Amino acid sequence: MLKNRVTPEDITINIDKDAPVPPCIPGHSWGDVVHKSDVTWTACWTDNVQGGRKYVRPGQSSFIKGVSDYAKFENARLLASKYEGIVADYTRLLDSSSLRDRDVGLVAYIIDKTAIRMGNPKGSDKADTVGGLTLRREHVTPATKDGKPLRVKDELNRLNIPVPPMRAKGVRESGSASAQTPSKAREAFIPKDKPSRNSRPRVIDSDSEESEDSVSEEKEEEEETEGMEVETEGEYFIKFDFLGKDSVPYINTVPFSLKAYSVMLRHLAMTPSAKDRIFQCTSSNVNDYLQSLMPGLTAKVFRTYHSSSTQDRLLARTTGAGSVNDRYMQYQAINREVAILCNHQRNVAKGHDTAAGKADIQHRRVMAELAIAKLQVLRCAKQMAEAQGLPGLTKTVSNRVAACSINRKSVVQGQMLADGITGAIAAERRQNLINRLHKKEQERRVRVKKAEERGAKIPKDDRKPYTAENEDGTIDLLVSEAQMEHLLKSAKQLQKEKESAKPKKEAADKPRLSTLQNLARFKESAVANGTAASRLSKMAALIKKMDTLKANLDTLESKRSELDLNKNIALGTSRTNYLDPRITVAWCKRARVPLSKIYTRTLMVKFPWALDVEADWRF
CATH class of the missing domain: 2.170.11.10 (DNA Topoisomerase I, domain 2)
Structure with a gap:
């Protein structure tokens, strides 16, 4: 059509x-x-x-959308102020004698602990995606901490919980009218006997009409359990495995409290088959309950609250140390944690491998430039050592430099000795070099032939075949980072010997001068001739170049790491929809990170109301 x-x-x-x-x-x-x-x-x-x-x-930058975004995040902040009371209320529902109340309480517990969506029943023609409300028995399994599944009956016996009768079949994906009516079979599981030894002690209200006999029975039970190993909260886990929004798999093992774990086990035991829904309440039941706790409270508000509060808490722990790029990587790591919390996953892009390969090659090239710059610094140090006549240093530096001068034949056999430059990249570079040498040789032969035809003298540069095997000249090549650090010790030795030859006028506690400052001082005391001054200036320029290349290398390493870590995680979804922008703006001001490094221009236009917050603002 x-x-x-x-x-x-x-x-x-x-x-x-x-x-x-x-x-x-x-x-x-x-x-x-x-x-x-x-x-x-x-x-x-x-x-x-x-x-x-x-x-x-209206567009993302419109006033209406801005007001809506502001209200959304303020609602999440309101939830933060009432969170403990809300948790206590839905936990109370887990002890209710009403089936619907227990269902609503457990759904609210799951939405809060996992930050998954509510989910509504769908027709058979729709994608089989589920949420907290539409979980089926096949999606939920009691498990160990590492996700190993456990049998429901074994867990019921371990916790001394009576196995409840199985409810009648009939509650499937399409929620029927019976889904809103409590089943007597479901009601029958409510324990009538004493609390199990591993359950939490009940709190008896002072106004309760319970008899003193029941209180004394509980005291006797407590005396019986003295000295026994009692399991506490945090030792019970439920594994979720289902397809969430956009058919993205959600696989997570979540710690449960003992009370919620016990209720979940009973629900699983009573669900007839793996294809039956666990809960019989409806989305309107859950939403009405949440609205009664706080106006505007929905499952999405829980997701927004958990995302923003997690980011705010983790960013507050950062120290602001390191370079701007280091702090940016800390922010990205925290953003990644939030994206994983919200299950914001995506399929790996088709061009990921190509992009990763290009980033790797670019990274290697910068490594090569940095290694060559280090060699050039070392050679300058050698030349200055010879000019100043420092004993013993000339031979040491000369030997080190000579060890890193590789003839062109060695280039063909192995393009470089740098760490990690192997496999396809090394083979490609080797082949490219051979092709370049072959092309130059062909051009040389053409020039020689034309010169012979004219009877002219063959230029000196063209008399010798330009091939890798016959090339005797040496060139600067790349060596490993460890080798480069080892070689630069010669340059440091030069500075040490020069400083030791001077009277120590500075105080012992005076801060160490930078390399460039030392070079400036060395320049003042150098031999008053143009050659020495030129060499010192060249070394200073090379050191600056090395600093720039090192910064570029750090940036490229970060990009390579991000490409790999974020290949199946969508950071932009949480950053745009679930993270309060004021958290990011305040952190950028505290950590001295440009906001443009984190937010695109589109996001800055989307959140103009968040740009003026103070650095100490907290969610």
């Missing part, structure tokens, strides 16, 4: 009652004009292919 062209007659526009109707193109009229103030769309039409409605809404 082809998609039809949308005409004005297909479009419904939504405007204010007092606003003039926008003029339509000549010969046409709007399909309908409505005045709905409780929605944000301004126009809509029906798609003839899918049959769904298409809406035109």
Whole structure:
């Protein structure tokens, strides 16, 4: 089926009652004009292919969207102030005698602990994606801490929980009317006997009408369990394995409290088959309950709260030490944790391997430039040592430099000795070098032939074949980082011997001068001739170049690491929708990291209301 062209007659526009109707193109009229103030769309039409409605809404940078974003994050902050009370309330529901209350309490517990979506029953023609409400027995398994599955009956026996009767079949993916009515079979599992030895002690209200006999029985039970190993909260785990939004797998082993773990075991034991839903409550039951705790509270507010609070807590632990790039990588690592918390995964892009290969080659090239710069610094040190006549140093530096001068034949056999430059990259570079040498040899032969035809003298450079095997000249090549560090000790030795020859006028506790400052001092005391001054200036320039290359190398290493770590994680989703931008802005001001390094221009335009917060702002 082809998609039809949308005409004005297909479009419904939504405007204010007092606003003039926008003029339509000549010969046409709007399909309908409505005045709905409780929605944000301004126009809509029906798609003839899918049959769904298409809406035109305000852009990300619009005032309406900004107000909505601000209200969303303020609602999450309000949840932070009421969080403990809300947790206590849904935990109380786990002890309820009502089936629906227990279901609602356990769904709220799962949404809070896992930050997964609510989920609603779907038809058979839709993708089999689920949420906290639509979990089936096949999606939930009691497990060990490392995710090893455990049998439900074994766990019930271990915790001394009576095995409840299985409920009747019939509650499937499409929630029926019976899903809203408690089943007597489900009610029968409520324990009537004493609390199990491993359960938490009940709190008896002072106004309770329970008899003194029941209290004394509990005391006797406590005396019986003295000296026995009692399991505590944090030792019980539930493994979730299902497809979430966009069919992204959610696989996670989550620690449960003993109370929630016991209720979950009973629910699993009563669910007839793996394809049956665990909970019989509806989304309206859960939403109504959450709204009663706090206006505007939904599963998405829990996700926003957990994402923002996690980022705020982890960023507050950072020290701000290291380079800007180091601090940026700390931020990315925290952003990655939040994305994993929200299960923001994606398929690995087709071009990932190509991009990673290019980043690796670029990284190696910078390593090569840095190694060559270090060799050049070393040679300058050698030349200065010879000029100053320092005893013993000339031979040491000369031998070290000579050891790193490799003839061109060795280049063909192995392009470089640098760590990690092997395999396909080394073979490719080797072949490229051979091709270049072969091309130069062909050009040389053409020039020689033309010179012979003219009877002219063959240039000196063209008399010798330009081949890798016959090339005797030496060139600067790349060596490993460890070798380079070893070689630079000669340059450091030069400075040490020069300083030891001077009277020590400085105080012992005076801060050590930088390399460039030492070079400046050395220049003042050098032989007053142009050659020495030129060499010192050259060394200073090379050291600056080395610093620049080292910074570039750090940046490239970060990019390579990010490409690998983020290949199947979507950081942008949480950064755009679930992380309060004021947390990032405040941290950037504290850590002295440019906001443009973290936020794109689009995000800065989306969150203008967050850019003026103080550095000490906390979520």
